[in-house]
Amino acid sequence: MLTNLVPRRQQRTASWIGPASLGIGTRALSIGDDFATSFAAVDYPAEVMPGWLDPLTSYAGRLDLALHVEPVPSNEAADRLRRQRARLESSRRRGFDRAALDDPDLEAAAADARELAYRVSSGAGKLFRVGIYLTVHAASEAELAIEAARVRAIADSMLLKLVPLTYRAVAGWCATLPLGIDTVLMRRTFDTEALATCFPFASTDLPLPREADSAVLLGTNATGGGAMLWDRWALPNFNSVTLASSGAGKSYVTKLEMLRSLYRGVRVLVVDPEDEYDRVAAAVGGTRIALGLEGVRINPFDLPRQSIGAGDALRRRAMFAQTIVAVLLGSTLTADERAALDAAVLAAYNAKGITEDPATQHLPVPTLADVVNELRDAEPSASRSIAERLTPHTQGSFAGLFNGPTTVETDGHLTVFALRHLPDELRAVGILLTLDVIWREISGPQERRKRLVVVDEAWQLMSLPDGARFLCRMAKSARKYWAGLVVVSQDAADFLGTDFGLAVVANSATQILLRQSSQAIDHVANAFRLSAGERAFALSAARGQGLVLSGSTRAAFASVASATEHDLVTTDPAEIAALSRSANIEELA
Template identity: 55%
Template sequence: MRIRRRLHDQEPGTLLRPAAVQVGARTITLPDAVSASFAVTGYPREVGAGWLEPLLTYHGRLDVSLHIQPIPQQIAAMRLRRQLARLESASRADAQHGRLADFAAEAAADDATDLADSLARGHGRLFKVGLYLTIHAPTKVELDAEVERVRALASSLLLDAQPATFRALQGWTTTLPLGVDSLSATRTFDTAALAAAFPFTSPDLPTDVGATGVLYGLSATSCGVILWDRYAQDNHNSVVLARSGAGKSFFTKLETLRLLYQGVEVAVVDPEDEYARLARAVGGICLHLGAAGVRWNPFDLPASHGPHDDVLSRRAMFLQTLIATMLGGQLTPQTRAVLDSAIIATYQAAGITRDPGTWTRPAPLLADLVSTLTRNPMTAGSAGAELAAQLAPYVSGSYRELFDGPTTTHPAGHLTVFSLRDLPEEMKAVGTLLALDAIWRQVANPRNRKKRLVVVDEAWLLMKEPEGARFLFRMAKAARKHWAGLAVVTQDAADLLGSELGQAIVANAANQILLRQAPQAIGAVGDAFDLTDGERQFLLTAERGEALLVAGPASRAAFHVIASPREIELITTDPAHLAELDEGEEPNSLPPRATRPPDPGFSEISNDHPNDEEGDPL
């Protein structure tokens, strides 16, 4: 049979068709190719996740078509009863006539019983599924060789692929993206088996992705996609470790953007102002610590607290941690005692005591603490004078602008970015600690529980300070209890893995993302994450955007990060790309047809929103 139609004879607006199609008994000949179609009629008794992957990753041109049709519950139950009756009748007949047991029939009876039980309990459904293959090759000789290879591959998967003899045209159209099953060679599947046949299922990771699952990228070893839900793990923390330029910030911003669509509230500590473009696009707030007119008072007490919370004591302990970071080292016991007395005396001078009724009064400033250290008889002396002298740069010196007045804004919203680029290098660790404290008070607020993610970019800035490292460690330990995850992003493996606190932070991260590593650091990274020789070699030669997800010994997958062009515009840090974008319009909205995340937050800094925060991990 030969079908012809000239292209110039087609009416305007119609789809282009091949100039000629020659249909044979088992093949179809097109002007530039020959194809043969097969229907899968035999399947293994049990299948695992991603069992179609070998067919989907076949190196030749192979079209795989999966047609699915649900079976109504009543019809499925009736067919199962009939099947069980036939199998039981055959088994009894064999027993009466003294024949050997048919083990295939017994296995089928067990499967039918399990299906009937699952269907009756509402744990699954039945579907009519047709799996069809169409193989293409330039010539008939090459097609025969391809057919042999594909059928051998199907046999290795315990699949019986039968040619569509005298139905070659129907087989070809069945594998076209038309949604029409012209062969109707179907098999009954239950829900679990059908889910395992999902074309993008990755056999490298668990398939139980939760409601906040995020697309990380394409698997580097298969055609599957990497979908991962950090909130479905034992804890929600993560560690992203890579050398400079490997794409760690790009990956983190991409996950942040996609979590916003899931309703997750995100707070970011951004040392280099890399998240400002993203914050503007999604209606978040970007607070530039160190910029002109921006003030931050660490003495502020949370406006929301529990009936039995000792907010004043918690604030005093955090102030000790903050001042120790300001001074660049740990405090001696004598100095800490003097500082604690001075902090309590400073609050009392402002009319704030342990009585909760006084906690709404205006908080004192850092300058008031210095005055207390020099004038109060309880704290005056060599230790108090030395502390006051060391704090002078933050009160009357080069670093005073950040603390020289009441807080100008209280961050809130679905995306909050603390930008530290305007702070001097000596103040980056202090700014990171202030941002984490503000974020933690939101996370620990029992009256406003929701899924949250706290991102600490370039965490080595805080890890090099002993008090800052301890604060980050306590946050990593306590975040899970407040439905929050801590994402630690760093390019310096030595600062993170070279200390006990850093190793503890890694141990408390159920999600570990490793991108390209430097040869000098691969030894420490490989030992810390128990990498195989192949995984170490992958990280040494990985291209930008290639990563390894490590979530325990059983969940490891290499993948390539993928992003849409619009997402790239919002999150790229490539200077050349940013220069091109700056010539055009600044991104100021979400991608077309996208749903704006809930709780739109603030698009600019304001100071008319109360601080609805509570507590800290101290």
């Protein structure tokens, strides 16, 4: 045997380059331990939709599909179309002279040729020589015959005619290798629109994006192999809701979309209760604001930047003060308490010299301590009651978040508000404060751009009526300011069990459902009208798999990430520990 005369090192090198043996038959090849047969497409359907090749590209078996494209020069394309139109017109006139009936195929071909000629002459389209070749693989000759019959049946159902490459098996196999060489040369002329429908990397389960520069990769089709591109900015509103049980991969999917949106120039702001976005922020040069640490404060009485009139700004701040105080106290304010608080807030602004005059907007704003002092000085008992209940937030153990002016800036392409250092009693108010800061930024007068607001673990805010009401208002108004709200929650039953939660879902054009717990599946199935199959998939989906619901479109997907993306977005403790050890070893080296 010749291979025995080759040194082992060269044998191993040769195995990397090609198979150990190649047996050539009339229609099939034996490639090492593998068997393969090739086909060429020779006849195509008259009308196709984008992604029409998906049944073949997502075939469950091993199938290599190659699309060879060669542009036709404009002058040659025009000359060929002119000759083709002349032949078709000559055939039509010959039929008229013989008093023959109209040939529908001939009439359709003449109309298509005329339309294509005008598009090519005006530069609206071009011609391409396209060859489509397929190679089917199997472990034995018997399995190969079965697989080949299945592929041809799928092609026949698509009105795509495949012919075996008899006596050209090697050429067919080489044409489907990643070499970019058309060794078969069985081509068909396509125009630009027809060629675009052959794009093999888009799933037909989701609407194809209108603009390529705003779409992101959601994942692969969980029931096939096509990639699923998703464009939230092409939908009626830009909001989405992601619901999943713990450990299902909801943060993983969210961070992947966030990273890929950053590539597209989208400004991203994140409310992160569990410090899961730190590595992403550090990798892309984002800003991290850790509420709860010494010196990090947000003043809820900061006036918005937009110039909508001082009087309106003051009234909006007074109304938001009632929301923030209600969340701080953990109870709904009575009518007397709301009236007392409103008077105290306006008095605190007046004490700082801020009135309805727009010229006073630049003056330093009051803090929560100033409002508490005004409440203490007021006569009604409701004022003094609120002042006493707010004392821990101005002088006690919770005062660090409110005992001074705002010390954070939200500039940059990515801003992460980390809330892990906040005590549990202040977690909800921390989310509410950051959402208010974010809302004041996206509704400001600065240059409009696409912005994505991510609220992770939103159940913490939805558990409070005033916090849920604020999030609901944000979901309804975000679209006006070219912003998309991403609400992520693991407590699906509680989220969907409130009117505000259902309102947020109703104002989200996209819903992403990852694996659900058996306790919450009834709420989820009823809220989203899942079929029996979709319900079963939501219960048994693997990590990172789920359903995406967009209008009347529903599809199952599996998230995919590159090695670099995975290292940044994973929350698996074992993987994070391994990454930390590798980083420490590199530093020591």
